[in-house]
Amino acid sequence: MTVVTSPAAAxxxxxxxxxxxxxxxxxxxxxxxxxxxxxxFMLPAISxxxxxxxxxxxxxxxxxLVGAVAGGIVFGMLSDRFGRVRVLTWTILLxxxxxxxxxxxxxxxxxxxxxxxxxVGLGGEFGIGMALVAEAWPAAQRARASSYVGLGWQAGxxxxxxxxxxxxxxxxxxxxxxxxxxxxxxxxxxxxxxxEPALFVAHAAAxxxxxxxxxxxxxxxxxxxxxxxxxxxxTACASVGVAVLCSVQNFGYYGLMIWLPxxxxxxxxxxxxxxxxxxxxxxxxxxxxxxxxxxxxxRFGRKPAFLLYQVGAVAMVFVYAHLSTPFALLIGGAAMxxxxxxxxGGYGALISELYPTAARATAQxxxxxxxxxxxxxxxxxxxxxxxxxxxxxxxxxxASIYVLDILATLWLIPERRGAALT
Numbered sequence: 001m002t003v004v005t006s007p008a009a010a011x012x013x014x015x016x017x018x019x020x021x022x023x024x025x026x027x028x029x030x031x032x033x034x035x036x037x038x039x040x041f042m043l044p045a046i047s048x049x050x051x052x053x054x055x056x057x058x059x060x061x062x063x064x065l066v067g068a069v070a071g072g073i074v075f076g077m078l079s080d081r082f083g084r085v086r087v088l089t090w091t092i093l094l095x096x097x098x099x100x101x102x103x104x105x106x107x108x109x110x111x112x113x114x115x116x117x118x119x120v121g122l123g124g125e126f127g128i129g130m131a132l133v134a135e136a137w138p139a140a141q142r143a144r145a146s147s148y149v150g151l152g153w154q155a156g157x158x159x160x161x162x163x164x165x166x167x168x169x170x171x172x173x174x175x176x177x178x179x180x181x182x183x184x185x186x187x188x189x190x191x192x193x194x195x196e197p198a199l200f201v202a203h204a205a206a207x208x209x210x211x212x213x214x215x216x217x218x219x220x221x222x223x224x225x226x227x228x229x230x231x232x233x234x235t236a237c238a239s240v241g242v243a244v245l246c247s248v249q250n251f252g253y254y255g256l257m258i259w260l261p262x263x264x265x266x267x268x269x270x271x272x273x274x275x276x277x278x279x280x281x282x283x284x285x286x287x288x289x290x291x292x293x294x295x296x297x298x299r300f301g302r303k304p305a306f307l308l309y310q311v312g313a314v315a316m317v318f319v320y321a322h323l324s325t326p327f328a329l330l331i332g333g334a335a336m337x338x339x340x341x342x343x344x345g346g347y348g349a350l351i352s353e354l355y356p357t358a359a360r361a362t363a364q365x366x367x368x369x370x371x372x373x374x375x376x377x378x379x380x381x382x383x384x385x386x387x388x389x390x391x392x393x394x395x396x397x398x399a400s401i402y403v404l405d406i407l408a409t410l411w412l413i414p415e416r417r418g419a420a421l422t
Contacts, residue, residue, distance in 0.1 A: 017195055021136040022145055024190045025129030026152035028092060031183055032122050033156030041164040042173045056108050060115050067119025069369045075124025076365030080225045080358055084132040085194050092187035095121030099180030127364030134352030135197035139418045146348025147294025154287040199421055203357040228359035238354050241412025242367045248405040249343050250375025252398050258379040263391040278333055285334035289342020301417040302350045306409045312339035313402040321395035353416035
């Protein structure tokens with residue numbers, strides 16, 4: 001992969017562009033976290049009102065994630081073609097409209113369609129936001145800015161945990177979905193206030209010039225951005241490595257967070273409230289870990305930061321499985337959260353530096369959504385092991401998968417800290 005001088009050094013259209021790009025990206029990813037947790041809170045009420053069975057209720061979450069994977073791939077490619085801000089606006093608007101339509105659902109079939117399409121809009125926000133921020137911020141601050149986008153998910157989860165229990169009894173599940181129209185306002189604000197990064201503008205102008213001269217018709221071929229993910233041996237190896245990293249991170253996150261309350265309840269007799277408080281400590285650790293990862297990756301490099309967190313994840317998940325006192329579980333959960341989910345703070349900068357502008361958002365969304373799809377099996381694997389052996393054995397399995405992460409980082413991921421984006 002050739003490194004050239006980055007046009008991102010050129011001045012942006014208006015002062016404060018980098019900050020506005022960051023806010024727009026954080027808001028987009030926060031809606032992702034808020035929506036999924038809000039849906040979890042509302043499933044009992046929706047099921048009772050629409051007479052849904054357990055399988056039907058669960059499928060609402062499943063198909064939201066299926067839509068997110070599809071939307072991530074499609075909108076990532078569209079973003080590389082038509083622009084970060086424009087396509088981010090489309091994703092937010094699509095999500096908002098179909099979330100609002102959920103409030104009008106008369107039964108399972110139409111609600112499932114609305115949730116799936118809303119998921120399509122949701123899926124594009126992570127990668128587009130990461131690409132937008134990476135191109136708008138200077139190289140020396142790229143990782144920490146990307147980590148702030150990752151913190152958007154945690155902020156959305158926290159907001160849903162605080163607001164949904166308070167609002168649901170007042171406005172009902174239809175009213176909660178009606179509030180989902182509010183992001184439509186955000187989409188208009190993003191479109192009016194945020195400019196495309198100078199790097200993308202320069203890339204689009206060069207592509208347009210080549211196309212008009214007839215010299216590079218191939219540059220605009222459908223699927224070109226996907227092919228750039230395996231353009232040469234080094235890039236293909238990096239793509240495999242990033243897919244492994246994203247898969248392990250999502251597998252560990254979903255496997256842990258879905259089963260942690262049950263683990264605390266069954267193994268230690270914690271009430272639902274107490275399990276929730278101890279799980280909240282883990283989530284707080286995750287947020288701290290994401291923030292610290294960005295600082296470490298900018299200071300010491302991408303690979304050292306990933307390796308530190310991966311070794312920490314192996315150790316802390318294994319240690320947590322052997323804790324038994326309330327205070328140790330509280331502190332241990334926070335420490336485990338730092339390492340298990342803190343790596344989310346590094347993907348934006350890492351992926352942005354591995355791929356050119358023509359494929360940057362595609363790479364972000366395709367590779368992360370591969371991880372999200374694999375991560376969907378995390379709760380299944382943990383549940384099966386816990387049923388056959390014990391929760392401690394299941395947590396031990398989770399610890400072992402981070403060894404695969406370490407090997408992928410050592411052998412497949414190049415160090416690109418401070419590299420100019422091409």
